[in-house]
Amino acid sequence: MSEQAPQTGRAAAIRIRGLVKTFDEGLIRALNGVDMEVLQGEFAAIVGPSGCGKSTLLHLIAALDRPDEGTIEVLGHELRTERNLDHYRARDVGLVFQLDNLIMTLSAAENVQVPMFESHRGAGERRARAEELLEMVGLTGRDKNRPAQLSGGERQRVAIARALANDPPILLADEPTGRLDSVSGKRVLELIEELRVKRGLTVVLVTHESNVAERADRVIRMLDGRVVEGGTGAGAEAEAAAGQEKP
Amino acid sequence: MTFVALILKNIVRQRTRTFLTVLGISLGITTVVALGVVTESLKASSGEILKLGGADFMVAQEGAADLSFSIVPQDDIAAIQATEGVANTEGILFHIARVGSNPFFFLGGREHAGILANPPPIREGGIWDKGATDQVMLGVNAVKNLDAGVGDTVTIEDRQLKVVGIYQTGMLYEDAGAYAPLPTVQEIAGKTGVVTAVFVHLEPGADPETVGKAIEDRVPGVASIINVGDYGKVDQGIQMLDAANLAISVLAVGIGAIGVMNTMIMSVFERTREIGILRAVGWSGRRILRMIISESLVLCVIAAGVGSALGVLATRAILLIDTVKNLLEPQYTLDIFVRALVVAVAVALAGAAYPAFRAVRLTPMEALRYE
Numbered sequence: 001m002s003e004q005a006p007q008t009g010r011a012a013a014i015r016i017r018g019l020v021k022t023f024d025e026g027l028i029r030a031l032n033g034v035d036m037e038v039l040q041g042e043f044a045a046i047v048g049p050s051g052c053g054k055s056t057l058l059h060l061i062a063a064l065d066r067p068d069e070g071t072i073e074v075l076g077h078e079l080r081t082e083r084n085l086d087h088y089r090a091r092d093v094g095l096v097f098q099l100d101n102l103i104m105t106l107s108a109a110e111n112v113q114v115p116m117f118e119s120h121r122g123a124g125e126r127r128a129r130a131e132e133l134l135e136m137v138g139l140t141g142r143d144k145n146r147p148a149q150l151s152g153g154e155r156q157r158v159a160i161a162r163a164l165a166n167d168p169p170i171l172l173a174d175e176p177t178g179r180l181d182s183v184s185g186k187r188v189l190e191l192i193e194e195l196r197v198k199r200g201l202t203v204v205l206v207t208h209e210s211n212v213a214e215r216a217d218r219v220i221r222m223l224d225g226r227v228v229e230g231g232t233g234a235g236a237e238a239e240a241a242a243g244q245e246k247p
Numbered sequence: 248m249t250f251v252a253l254i255l256k257n258i259v260r261q262r263t264r265t266f267l268t269v270l271g272i273s274l275g276i277t278t279v280v281a282l283g284v285v286t287e288s289l290k291a292s293s294g295e296i297l298k299l300g301g302a303d304f305m306v307a308q309e310g311a312a313d314l315s316f317s318i319v320p321q322d323d324i325a326a327i328q329a330t331e332g333v334a335n336t337e338g339i340l341f342h343i344a345r346v347g348s349n350p351f352f353f354l355g356g357r358e359h360a361g362i363l364a365n366p367p368p369i370r371e372g373g374i375w376d377k378g379a380t381d382q383v384m385l386g387v388n389a390v391k392n393l394d395a396g397v398g399d400t401v402t403i404e405d406r407q408l409k410v411v412g413i414y415q416t417g418m419l420y421e422d423a424g425a426y427a428p429l430p431t432v433q434e435i436a437g438k439t440g441v442v443t444a445v446f447v448h449l450e451p452g453a454d455p456e457t458v459g460k461a462i463e464d465r466v467p468g469v470a471s472i473i474n475v476g477d478y479g480k481v482d483q484g485i486q487m488l489d490a491a492n493l494a495i496s497v498l499a500v501g502i503g504a505i506g507v508m509n510t511m512i513m514s515v516f517e518r519t520r521e522i523g524i525l526r527a528v529g530w531s532g533r534r535i536l537r538m539i540i541s542e543s544l545v546l547c548v549i550a551a552g553v554g555s556a557l558g559v560l561a562t563r564a565i566l567l568i569d570t571v572k573n574l575l576e577p578q579y580t581l582d583i584f585v586r587a588l589v590v591a592v593a594v595a596l597a598g599a600a601y602p603a604f605r606a607v608r609l610t611p612m613e614a615l616r617y618e
Contacts, residue, residue, distance in 0.1 A: 064526075086529055087529070088529075089527060090530075091529070095527055101520075101527075101615075103521055103524065105256055105260045106248075106253075110253075113248050114524075114530075115528040115529050117530065118530060123249045126248065
């Protein structure tokens with residue numbers, strides 16, 4: 001099954017072919033041959049029920065884990081053969097988790113500075129950049145606050161600022177509003193949309209909330225480790241309907 | 248925020264654990280420093296003995312367990328004197344006795360001619376009369392300890408000796424002891440016809456190494472002690488102390504490393520998820536490694552500082568004991584503190600190796616899944 005990106009003339013930012021990922025020595029097949037493309041500057045939402053493999057897919061795109069089979073090509077680089085995945089994680093993708101995953105002992109500004117240790121910025125530049133990013137996400141004056149002193153929505157905004165610390169062209173967000181109240185969640189989504197427009201980001205967002213997915217250019221629907229629907233994907237729905245058995 | 252600031256934050260956030268770890272390593276470092284100071288002080292004292300009476304070097308019995316046990320027959324002195332390059336010699340008998348409150352009272356037996364030619368710096372009175380057997384010269388500290396002065400009589404191992412002079416050499420054991428005629432000391436020590444060591448004065452231009460070797464070839468069973476490094480030939484006590492110091496340093500590294508490893512393992516386990524976050528935002532394995540090893544190094548360098556300070560305090564405390572005060576002049580050489588630092592760094596690297604390896608081996612996702 002394949003999920004093709006709309007034919008807009010834009011190059012693919014992410015191209016995935018035959019992706020398989022298993023856990024527990026193959027007993028759990030989280031991804032079962034995923035094919036997918038996301039265009040540069042596109043906002044794609046991956047949706048599906050819990051356990052369908054959407055977060056696993058995002059983690060593989062972020063190179064947090066290695067696939068068993070298949071290929072992931074990001075901005076022309078094949079991750080399987082990429083020698084410096086640390087560099088890729090630091091420069092090419094920004095990651096926002098469902099849990100903000102901030103370091104509790106560091107202030108908001110220090111958390112934003114953490115990825116910049118892998119850049120060539122000096123301490124002064126890191127500090128200035130962190131302030132600029134916090135201002136951009138609407139947290140001016142909260143730079144010295146530790147995560148425990150911030151609300152859930154504010155923490156998630158710090159996480160977004162951190163994800164953009166090294167100016168990556170791709171933002172990957174794993175249920176960024178999943179633990180937030182509706183007002184905070186709405187603000188976070190608006191921020192992501194705003195940043196995407198301003199900075200020309202490619203955004204891949206995993207969610208199980210339909211109101212969140214509606215904001216995306218394209219919705220990629222997953223079920224049982226496969227992509228079953230995705231806007232222009234010819235034949236996707238038919239294949240899903242045919243109910244292919246999982247191997 | 249700098250990398251160093253981040254490391255310090257990581258250490259400070261676990262204050263109690265950091266304190267206990269630093270304390271544990273410090274105690275090991277304290278032992279290394281205190282023992283180092285004692286060893287260096289003993290070596291310095293030994294170095295002073297070598298040059299006794301302005302001699303160029305000393306000849307003593309080869310393989311003696313301790314210099315005070317060395318025996319050189321007086322008959323050998325003539326053979327040493329006859330060696331080419333030797334200007335003159337003096338045989339001195341050392342005897343350690345309990346006198347007053349000092350259990351390590353140094354009593355040196357010297358020939359009248361020898362002390363006349365090379366007397367210790369005299370503060371009061373003079374040297375004993377030629378042929379006298381019941382006269383003694385006291386060091387300035389012995390005068391204080393025994394509350395005696397010129398003209399008084401002191402008792403050394405049941406022998407009544409009249410104080411005829413007071414000297415001050417600046418060497419602790421000499422100033423806390425006494426010199427008496429050689430036959431008198433031989434009688435007190437029960438060592439008739441022998442001396443502990445022969446002190447050699449060279450002719451101008453003579454090479455100590457060459458003359459020392461010639462003496463060893465000429466007189467069997469003796470060793471020439473040209474410098475402190477040769478001391479082990481006639482005093483295995485220093486060698487044993489050196490060996491003990493090394494053994495304690497190794498033990499300190501072993502025990503300290505286990506303590507640091509425990510701290511660092513706990514720290515890495517507790518922060519596994521955090522390490523996953525760092526990996527997820529692009530930190531390289533090398534940077535994680537640097538972070539963990541740097542934290543360990545900071546802990547151990549703090550411990551080296553604290554341990555060195557405690558070691559100095561410990562030796563100061565030991566010197567409050569009268570008997571030790573008369574025996575040792577503390578030597579705080581750079582070597583001792585460098586050794587303490589080396590031990591601390593070894594502890595840091597050994598202790599951080601496994602936790603660092605474990606942290607780097609995890610994939611970001613494995614670390615993030617860790618609860």
